[in-house]
Amino acid sequence: MKFLAILILLLNILSAQNNIGIDSLQNNTGIKNNLSELRTELDDIFNDPNFSNAFWGVSIQSLKTGETFYKLNPDKLFKPASLIKLFTSSNALLLLGSRYQYRTEFFIDGNISNGILNGNLFIIGSGDPTIMIEDTFEHWLDSLNHKGIFSIKGNIIIDDRNFRQDKYGAGWLAEYMEDWFAPTTGAFCLNKNAIEIKIEPTKIHQSAQISFNTEFIENYEVINHVITSTKNSAVEVKINRIGNNIIDLIGKIPVTTEPYSVYIPVNNASQYFLNSFYEFLLDEGVEITGNAVKLDEYDKNYDFNNTIPLFTHKSEQLTKIVSEINKKSDNLLAEQLLKTIGFEIYGYGSTSNGIKAVKELKQGMGINPNNFIMADGSGLSSYNLLTPKQVVNLLAYMYRSSEFDSFYKSLAIAGYDGTLLDRMKGTKAENNFRGKSSFLENTRGLAGYIKSADGEPLALALIVNNFLVPSQLANYIQDKVCNRLANFTRN
Numbered sequence: 001m002k003f004l005a006i007l008i009l010l011l012n013i014l015s016a017q018n019n020i021g022i023d024s025l026q027n028n029t030g031i032k033n034n035l036s037e038l039r040t041e042l043d044d045i046f047n048d049p050n051f052s053n054a055f056w057g058v059s060i061q062s063l064k065t066g067e068t069f070y071k072l073n074p075d076k077l078f079k080p081a082s083l084i085k086l087f088t089s090s091n092a093l094l095l096l097g098s099r100y101q102y103r104t105e106f107f108i109d110g111n112i113s114n115g116i117l118n119g120n121l122f123i124i125g126s127g128d129p130t131i132m133i134e135d136t137f138e139h140w141l142d143s144l145n146h147k148g149i150f151s152i153k154g155n156i157i158i159d160d161r162n163f164r165q166d167k168y169g170a171g172w173l174a175e176y177m178e179d180w181f182a183p184t185t186g187a188f189c190l191n192k193n194a195i196e197i198k199i200e201p202t203k204i205h206q207s208a209q210i211s212f213n214t215e216f217i218e219n220y221e222v223i224n225h226v227i228t229s230t231k232n233s234a235v236e237v238k239i240n241r242i243g244n245n246i247i248d249l250i251g252k253i254p255v256t257t258e259p260y261s262v263y264i265p266v267n268n269a270s271q272y273f274l275n276s277f278y279e280f281l282l283d284e285g286v287e288i289t290g291n292a293v294k295l296d297e298y299d300k301n302y303d304f305n306n307t308i309p310l311f312t313h314k315s316e317q318l319t320k321i322v323s324e325i326n327k328k329s330d331n332l333l334a335e336q337l338l339k340t341i342g343f344e345i346y347g348y349g350s351t352s353n354g355i356k357a358v359k360e361l362k363q364g365m366g367i368n369p370n371n372f373i374m375a376d377g378s379g380l381s382s383y384n385l386l387t388p389k390q391v392v393n394l395l396a397y398m399y400r401s402s403e404f405d406s407f408y409k410s411l412a413i414a415g416y417d418g419t420l421l422d423r424m425k426g427t428k429a430e431n432n433f434r435g436k437s438s439f440l441e442n443t444r445g446l447a448g449y450i451k452s453a454d455g456e457p458l459a460l461a462l463i464v465n466n467f468l469v470p471s472q473l474a475n476y477i478q479d480k481v482c483n484r485l486a487n488f489t490r491n
Contacts, residue, residue, distance in 0.1 A: 042070050054467035059388035063399050063457040074389040078463045081438035082329050083445045084379035089322045091358045092337050093403040102128035102315035107307035112148045120154040125187030128315045129336040137280045143311045155290030156278050160187035160270040163349035171381030178241040180263030185335045188273035192332050194263040201228040201255045208253050223248045231256040323410040327418030331378035338377030365397040391447045391461035424479045428486035444474035453489040
């Protein structure tokens with residue numbers, strides 16, 4: 001009976017979603033459009049009995065007049081989940097500028113003769129989260145060759161001292177240990193600090209074949225319990241982490257399925273980067289007589305005045321990185337960016353320094369930093385707390401800032417891209433609402449900008465905590481509100 005009741009509830013939710021563009025989310029031209037009628041309708045929407053044991057927080061404001069369209073617990077604290085990325089990304093644009101680029105610097109301490117570097121190659125990490133093995137390493141090899149270096153009589157040495165390396169953020173759940181979306185952060189990032197494990201079917205009832213995207217997989221031991229199953233079965237792969245270094249893959253993969261990938265976060269980002277680059281150079285035929293070492297291990301008091309600049313690798317501009325954060329809700333980019341704010345403002349890349357800089361800027365946004373808890377840059381932390389009104393204050397501040405264009409373009413477009421690709425389709429909110437969605441256990445949020453039928457710009461934040469129904473129903477209510485706002489007219 002319990003299973004039947006759950007099934008019926010899910011079917012009802014799916015039915016409601018499928019009819020969004022037809023009934024309750026329909027572009028209804030017969031709606032009464034004065035503000036009091038709108039508020040009454042929104043009251044009815046948020047009084048949905050499915051959320052009787054949950055808490056809604058809502059703030060909707062006109063950016064044209066400053067008028068509050070609607071509010072519900074606007075000054076109560078809520079867990080925001082990924083809405084915290086709006087604070088990380090917007091403050092990065094304001095403090096660093098949309099044209100900011102990460103700079104990974106290369107130095108040598110010897111001469112180059114006959115294709116040989118007679119000395120060490122140094123790499124200073126800047127926290128660049130966009131470095132990839134296939135693209136970036138190949139570009140660096142070309143740069144070394146262009147400088148006349150084909151062999152190295154010395155060590156590969158990295159300097160990661162400008163950033164704090166953290167395995168987990170404050171308030172992250174222990175179960176995130178085995179999840180790719182909760183990566184290690186620090187001065188060096190490679191392939192989003194995740195190791196790809198590719199799983200390929202073999203013969204039915206036999207073990208699947210596994211391979212890795214890099215030769216260096218730290219000190220992990222991977223146990224393969226994935227079996228090749230019949231063609232009509234589904235892919236089912238689960239990652240179990242035993243202690244810190246043992247990964248147990250359990251499940252099945254159909255014999256006719258294309259290779260399937262899972263990802264695990266690395267334990268030591270700097271070491272993963274260093275060893276991967278060292279192995280890459282060897283594989284590409286670069287002879288290296290020395291070792292792969294961190295500067296602290298080589299010489300803590302090394303004087304860089306004795307080195308010679310070789311070249312500098314620059315990342316894409318911040319506008320592209322912020323777009324990845326807000327459209328795709330990329331946790332690694334958000335965490336790295338918060339540390340980068342700390343590094344650029346206070347000289348050391350730590351989460352606490354980044355938060356300190358963000359809180360100082362909030363005062364100019366009408367946000368009391370003492371009534372706001374920011375524990376990380378991505379929203380994974382259960383410690384984060386903010387109010388819907390604070391989110392709308394941020395959106396209103398950005399609307400009038402010189403960085404609004406970059407910020408606005410970074411947001412997901414309803415029914416078109418990012419995390420909002422499949423939402424609000426067939427309604428007036430489609431391709432109108434731009435914003436950020438958020439999701440954690442028992443938490444769902446939506447915040448951003450929308451224009452009414454009159455073209456009046458609105459900022460909104462809709463957050464619900466502590467619900468027990470499927471999250472699709474929370475999405476449905478948020479989308480319904482957005483469509484109602486898109487149809488609103490004062491005339």
